[in-house]
Structure formats: C-alpha cells, structure tokens
Amino acid sequence: RNMDLMFGGDAEVCVDSEEVLQPFFLCEPPEQVRMFIILFCTSVAVGIALHHGPASRYYRWFARAEIPQANVRGMAYNACRAYGVLPVPRLSVEAFHLAGYSLLGTLLLATYSGLAPRFFLFASFALYFLYFGQLFCESKHGGHGSLLMPSVFFFLALSGGPRSTPWSLVFIKIFVGVVYFAGAISKLVVAAFFGRPWAGSTMQAYLVDSMWSRPHPWSLARGLQKFLVTRWWACTVLALSGLVFELTFLPLYLFGGHVGGGLAALIAVSFHLGVDVLQGLDFKPFWCPVFWAFLPEFQAILTGHTPVPEDAWGAVMARGFEEEP
Numbered sequence: 001r002n003m004d005l006m007f008g009g010d011a012e013v014c015v016d017s018e019e020v021l022q023p024f025f026l027c028e029p030p031e032q033v034r035m036f037i038i039l040f041c042t043s044v045a046v047g048i049a050l051h052h053g054p055a056s057r058y059y060r061w062f063a064r065a066e067i068p069q070a071n072v073r074g075m076a077y078n079a080c081r082a083y084g085v086l087p088v089p090r091l092s093v094e095a096f097h098l099a100g101y102s103l104l105g106t107l108l109l110a111t112y113s114g115l116a117p118r119f120f121l122f123a124s125f126a127l128y129f130l131y132f133g134q135l136f137c138e139s140k141h142g143g144h145g146s147l148l149m150p151s152v153f154f155f156l157a158l159s160g161g162p163r164s165t166p167w168s169l170v171f172i173k174i175f176v177g178v179v180y181f182a183g184a185i186s187k188l189v190v191a192a193f194f195g196r197p198w199a200g201s202t203m204q205a206y207l208v209d210s211m212w213s214r215p216h217p218w219s220l221a222r223g224l225q226k227f228l229v230t231r232w233w234a235c236t237v238l239a240l241s242g243l244v245f246e247l248t249f250l251p252l253y254l255f256g257g258h259v260g261g262g263l264a265a266l267i268a269v270s271f272h273l274g275v276d277v278l279q280g281l282d283f284k285p286f287w288c289p290v291f292w293a294f295l296p297e298f299q300a301i302l303t304g305h306t307p308v309p310e311d312a313w314g315a316v317m318a319r320g321f322e323e324e325p
Contacts, residue, residue, distance in 0.1 A: 028113045029159035032166040032296055037156055038111045039292040041124070044149065045107040047285025048131075051140050052100050058138050059096050073133045077143055082150075088133030096134050103127040121157035125150050139214060139280070146286035151175060160323050167320025170313045172293050173261070177250030180268075184246035198243060200235030203228075206279050207235070214280030221277050228278070238278075245271055257307050258300040265294035 028034065062070055072079040073088040081087050091099060103124060110120035128150045135141035152172055159168040191198040207229040216222050228234045245267060252264040269291055272283040300307070309315055 027118070028162045029117065029156070029168070030162060030164055030166045033156065033159045033168055034113050034117075035295070036169060036292055037113075037117060037121070039295070040152065040156075040289045041107040041110050043289035043292070044286060045104055047289075048100065048104050048107070051285060052104075055100075055135055055138060055141060056093075056097065059134055060093055062134075062137065063093050063096075069137055074136055075129070075133060075147065077136060079136050082129045082133070086129070088129055091130065091134055096131070099127055099130040099134075103131050118157045118159075121153050125153040125157065128153065140282055141286070143281070145281065145283045148176065148179065148287055148290050152290055160320065164323050165316050165319040167317050167323075169293050169296070170316045170320075172290065173253055174250070174313070176268075176290055176293075177253055177264075180246040180249045184243055187243060187246075198239060200232045200237075200239055203235035203239040204232070210278065210280040216277065216280060225278060242271065254313060258297045258305070258311075261294055261297035262301055265291045265297070 029037065064070075069079070071090075073090045074080050075082060075088070079088075106120040106123040106127060109115060110117045110124060128146075132141050132146050132149075136143075152175075155168045155172050155175070159166070187198050207225050210216075211222070211225050211229070216225070228238070249264050249268060252260045256263065269288060272288055276282050276284065299305070300311075
C-alpha cells in the first residue's frame with residue numbers, strides 16, 4: 001500500500017445507504033485501524049486462551065469460597081462497578097466458561113472485516129465485563145492490567161469508513177498517555193497528602209509484596225529483588241524513573257513525531273516487562289497489545305517516511321471530527 005493510503009489521504013465516510021444501523025455495522029474501518037484490530041484482538045484472544053485454564057481453576061474455588069470477596073463482582077481489586085455505574089452480575093461456573101468462550105469468539109470474529117467487525121467489537125466490549133468482572137481478585141486478569149481493553153474496543157467500534165481518517169488510533173494512543181499521566185498525578189497527590197516524597201520506600205513495599213505473594217520462578221530474578229529491596233537508593237531510582245515515564249509518555253507522543261511515538265511505545269513495553277520481573281504483575285497479555293497502535297510510527301521510521309503536516313495527530317483528529325456525522 002502506498003504511503004498516502006497508510007497515513008491519510010482523501011477522506012470518505014461510509015454513507016452508502018439511508019439506513020443507519022446496517023451500514024454502520026457492516027462498514028469496514030480504515031486500513032490502519034483494520035490492521036490494528038487484527039493484531040490487538042488476536043493478541044488478546046491468545047492471552048485469554050492461554051490463561052483460561054488457570055482462571056477456571058481459580059474461579060471454581062472462588063465461586064464457592066466462604067469469604068466476603070466471593071459475594072461481589074466488579075472491576076479492579078475492589079470490585080467497583082463498570083465505569084462506576086454499571087453493576088457486574090455474579091456468574092455461575094458454567095456461565096463463566098460461556099462468557100469466556102463467547103469473548104474469545106467475538107474477538108476472533110472482529111478480525112474479519114467482511115463480517116460486521118463493529119458488531120463483534122461492541123459484543124467484546126460487553127463480554128469483557130462479564131468475564132473479567134468475575135476475576136477481579138485474580139492476579140493475571142484482575143487489578144488494572146486489563147482495564148484498557150473495553151475502552152479500546154469501544155473506540156475501534158466507532159471508527160470511520162474504509163477511506164476515512166484513522167482518528168481512532170490517534171485517540172487510543174492519547175488515551176493510553178492520559179492513563180499513564182493520571183497514574184503519575186495520583187502518585188504525586190498521595191505523596192503530597194501524606195507529606196512524604198515519592199521515593200524508594202513505596203518501591204520497597206512493592207518488592208516485598210511480590211517476593212511474598214508472587215515469587216518469581218527464576219532464581220536470577222529473585223536474587224535481583226533481594227539486591228534491590230535492601231538498597232534504598234536503587235529503589236528510589238526505580239520509583240523516580242517510573243514516575244518520569246508516566247509523566248512524559250503523553251508529551252513524547254504528542255510532540256515527538258514518529259520517532260517520539262515509537263520511542264514512547266518501546267519505553268512503555270520495557271517498563272511493563274520490568275514490572276513483570278520485579279513485581280510479578282503481568283501486563284503482557286491484556287495491556288501490552290495496545291502498543292500495536294504504534295506500528296505506523298515504526299513503519300514510518302523504517303521506510304524513511306518524511307512527516308508532513310497531514311500526518312500530525314492534531315490534523316488527523318481534526319479531519320476525523322469533520323468526517324463523523
């Protein structure tokens with residue numbers, strides 16, 4: 001495909017009928033977005049398939065456990081409502097399996113552009129809460145490691161027609177940057193509230209928690225944890241570097257061009273790999289697939305594509321705003 005098709009070009013929205021719902025669900029998204037849908041949904045589907053067995057064993061125990069947490073369902077570790085509004089129903093073990101297999105199916109069907117991908121993206125959006133909402137206490141699926149997924153499904157389902165601007169990819173990348181920036185601000189606010197600097201003590205607590213509740217299978221990683229947890233200065237360096245990463249991801253993407261966007265994605269993936277090794281929090285299966293959105297930046301770098309004003313994120317978003325009804 002030529003560069004003007006990959007990076008923009010004449011915008012054309014899918015408006016081939018006076019009806020609304022049918023063309024909307026059947027209309028193919030732009031090429032960049034179609035590629036991202038294939039990569040993102042396939043990666044997430046692989047993650048679900050690989051981890052469904054352990055998740056099922058956990059849920060069989062959890063559904064019958066006589067503990068207060070087993071009586072509620074929701075998102076994050078405190079079982080909050082979806083977007084703070086919608087309650088997540090409690091499923092039986094059989095319904096949990098059905099929700100998981102259904103989510104796996106809708107993810108794979110969404111990758112086929114000729115079979116109403118928007119419908120299956122919306123279906124994946126709903127099934128995400130049914131499936132992951134049962135696993136809020138489980139280490140692989142719970143917490144915030146999968147919280148990007150429903151919003152990404154929603155943004156992708158609202159993408160324009162086959163020749164429209166890939167504004168949804170830009171929006172997703174900005175959304176990821178806002179999430180990181182919000183994480184950094186929350187750390188600074190909490191540190192200010194308690195009158196303590198954001199330094200090595202919190203990182204030491206993270207490491208101790210990981211060594212106790214999620215010991216790494218590699219002896220080399222366990223040795224590195226022991227080395228770091230006994231050296232306050234190393235923990236301080238790690239804490240501050242993570243804070244700098246969260247603060248700078250968004251401006252690096254917004255103002256760094258293709259190189260800045262690609263660099264931001266590489267640093268983010270490295271950050272999450274480090275978190276996996278040191279803290280036992282695995283973001284690879286359900287968070288890291290979002291970085292496929294930065295594939296156009298790497299394509300531009302590798303092919304020597306010279307950025308033009310039409311490629312800038314602001315111009316893409318402005319054209320997308322004009323295209324949408």
